[in-house]
Amino acid sequence: MLNKPIGIFDSGYGGLTVFRSIAAQLPEYDYIYLGDNGRSPYGNRSFKTIHEYTWECVQWLFKQGCPLIILACNTASAKALRTIQQQDMPGLHTDERVLGVIRPTAEVIGNYTQTGEIGVLGTKGTVQSESYLIEIQKFFPEIKVHQQACPLWVPLIETGEYNNPGADYFVQLYLDQLLEQSANIDTILLACTHYPLLQDKIEKHLPQDIKVVAQGDIVAESLVDYLQRHPEMEERLSKGGSRKFFTTSDDTQDFDHHASMFFCSAVQSEYVSVK
Template identity: 40%
Template sequence: MSDARPIGLFDSGIGGLTVLKALSAELPNENYIYFGDTARAPYGNKSSGSVTQYAEQTTRFLLRQNVKALIVACNTVSAVAMARIEELAGDIPVFEVISPLVEDVSAFLKGREHARIGVLATRRTVASRQYPEAIARRAGETIQVEQIACPLFVNLVEEGIWHDQLAEAAVDHYLSVWRQNTPDAVLLGCTHYPLLKPLIEAYLPQATVLESGPALSRVVAEALARSDMRHEDTGGSRIFYCTDALDTFVDAAVSFLGEAATNTTQIHLKDIECI
C-alpha cells in the first residue's frame, strides 16, 4: 500500500526548511506541505500562551490539508505546545524535534559517566528546560548541561545573514564563554541554527555539533514504515505557505533547499486566525 497523503510541517519562519531538507533526503518520495509563520517570527521571544495559540492555528490549517503526519519543526513550539497539538491532531501522528536530538546525544554519550553538553536555543526553549530535563532522564544526572539563549541567531538566518562577519560576531558574542572550556557536544536547539553550524564548528572545533533534522527524519521514516504509511511512488511534491514576505521566503528556500520553491502561497493571518 502506498499512502500519498502529504506530510505537514511547520515552523515560526524559514528555519524548519532545514528539517524539510533532511526529511526529503530520508523520504524523497513523500509529498510535503510546509507552513512558515513568517509574519509572527520569531516565536522564541513570545510568551508560551502566544506560541500555543499560533501553533493551534497552524495545526488546524494543516489538518485541513488532509496530512497523514504532522511535524513540529520548531523547538519553541515543541517545548511549550505539544500537548495541545496532539489533542487537536487526534489520530494523526505528531513528531517534534527535541526527543530525536536527545536520543542522538544519548548515543554520543554511551559509555560516558561524565560529560558536558551545551545547548543553543531560543529564550523560550531555554526557559522551558526541556533539553536539560530530557537529557537527565535519558543519560543520567551526572551529565552536565549548559544552555545559552541565542535570540539573534534566528534574526540573522531570517535575514539571510549566516556566513559573513556579522554572523561571526554573533557566534563570538554568545559562545565566547565556551572558547577555553568547550563542551563535549553542542546541540542546536533551534531549527534555524543549522545554517550557522559551519561557523559554530569552526569556533568550537573540539565539540561535536548535533542538529535535529537528520535524527527526526529517521524517527519519522521508521514510524511511517511501521504503520504502512510510506509513499512508495516516485516524484514527491512540495507545497509551501508563508504568512508574510513571500519573496524573502522564496529566496531563502533556494538557499536552504538548493532549489526553487515555485509552489509557494502567502496566506494572510486573518485567514488562519479564524480557523
C-alpha cells in the same frame, strides 16, 4: 487516491533544514510545508501565544489532509506540542498525529559525548522551557546539560547577515558564554533549526575536539523509524513525491528567496491565512 501529505511546520524558515533531510531520506512521500513568517519569530513570545499560533497552523495542515505533522521548530515543540497532544487533539483528531523535534534529538544526543557534558544552543523560548534538560534526563540521566540562549542568531540569519564578518562577533559571544559554564563540554547541539546555516562559523570558533550536532538527519531518521513502527499511519500517506510550500507572509517572493537558502533548492510558495 486522496492526497494525504506529511505536514511540516515551522514559525518561519528554519524547519526547511529539517524538511530537506526528511525529503532526502523519504523522497517518495507528498509534503506540505507551512511557515508562519507573518508572525515570526516565535523565540521570545509567551507560552500562550506560541501555543495559539502553533495550534492554528496545525489545524490548517489538518484541513489540507495531513494525517501526520512534524513541528520542525524547537520553540513550538518546547512550548506547544505537549498541550496540542494532550489537550487540543483528544476527541477531535483521534486518527492524526503531531510530532516534534525535541524528543527524537534527546533520544540519541547522549551517544555523541565522551565527557558526559553537552551544550545546547537555542532560542530564549527553547532554553527557558528547559525541555531539553527534561527530555535528555529521561534517556541519559548521567549526562550534564548546559544551555545558552542565542537571541540574535535568528535575526542575523533571516536578514541574510549571517555570512558577513560582523556575524562572527555574535557567534563568538554566545559560544564563549556557553563554554564558560564548563570546560568539559565536548558536544554542542544546535537546538534551533535556523542554526545549521551558521554551523561553519560555529565550528570555526570552537576547539576541534568539540562536535557540533544539527537536528535534520536525526529527525529524519526518527521519522523513518516511526513509519516502520506504525504501518497503519504509513499506509495512509500518499506517495507522489510532491512538495508544496505555504507562508503566512504576504511577501511570497521574499519568502521564496530566503527559503531557497534553507532548503538548498528553489522554492515557490503560496500565501495563506491560517485564521
